[in-house]
Amino acid sequence: MMKSAFKKNVFAAALVAGSMAVGQPAFADTYTIDPRHSFVEFVISHLGFSLMQGNFNDLSGSFEYDPKKPNEANVSVVIKTKSVDTNDAERDKHIRNEDFLHVDKFPEATFTSTKATLDEKGGKLEGKLTLHGVTKPITINVNAIGAGDDPWGGYRRGYLGETTIKRSDFDMRYNLGPLADEVKLRLFIEGIKKK
């Protein structure tokens, strides 16, 4: 009788201790963006008749995420503008020059989050986008794709972020027709948890 009561108490104490440990302020995990599984895709109207799609292939950065405090998440991404790729060498050369991205002068575009409104499924991420030397606030709709252990001993977390910007807001006014000011951006971001 005594023995079992003791056992129970120990078990209860262990439970309390365990729950206390869980309740303690956990530090958010930092994730490094995996450049081989992260892309920024853009879609723009071609003359109003169809859509033109391209990618920025070279991006890097990191994010911090704590599943218990998703609203404290923060993200920073750096995109190498010369990595623009629309599957056409002449068009890419044109997009890199002064008419558009002017990559010699503005080699990087950056996004830094300022406010997260997230849950496990996603939500909204507000932040500052610097592109073509102009910084503007944007809001990204975030869709959490999944998270878990990968087959190689790491832990990954992936998102799809979507937003729409106007080229004119970022001082890129080269005339491509009235419908081609708006650019839809899709950010495919996969992070590997830092150990």
Next chain:
Amino acid sequence: MEGENPASVLYSILILNFQDSALRINNSDDYFGIVSASLHWSNALLILFLFGLGAYMTELSYMHPNYTFSYTVHKSLGILVFELGVLQILWAWISHRPAHLAAHRWWEKLAATIVHRIFFFMIVLIPLSGYAISSAEGKGVEFFDWYAIPALLPQIENQADIAGKIHYYLAYGTLALVLLHITAALKHQFIERDGTISRMLCIRVPNPKQ
């Protein structure tokens, strides 16, 4: 036989050229033959047109009605100049090379030889650098709607931008030499009246052995 004015030059080609001999296909010391002359003049016209078209099209906006067609024509004719240029170089190599006109001074002969050699390099390098722009990401370059030259060059980083700069500077550098070439030829033909242009029109310009 050297022409006094364009009309008499034309008259010479049409009539006098063929009075004293059979068709002048190969070169001699007195004239350039039909093969050399036709390659020279067709490339001359194509190249001058391509200089102008290149300068024009790169200033066009995307929405301009001539935008896409200008690039198609520039690339296609560039391919043609490359092909004709290779023929021209091969023909210059295997055919008889006319001696410099005896009346020319030594430094004129030297300068002419250097400039002609540079032209032969440029007629290959400028089209190649243009081809390197268009084919930088693995796509071929089309000759109108007829055929395409596949992307064969090994691809390097920033290829389109680097090749674009090379294409630009080689073209403008060569344009300066072309203007020198034309000016010198006109001076020799019309001021010194030594038949420099005449013999590139297959007209016999007696050139005694030196």
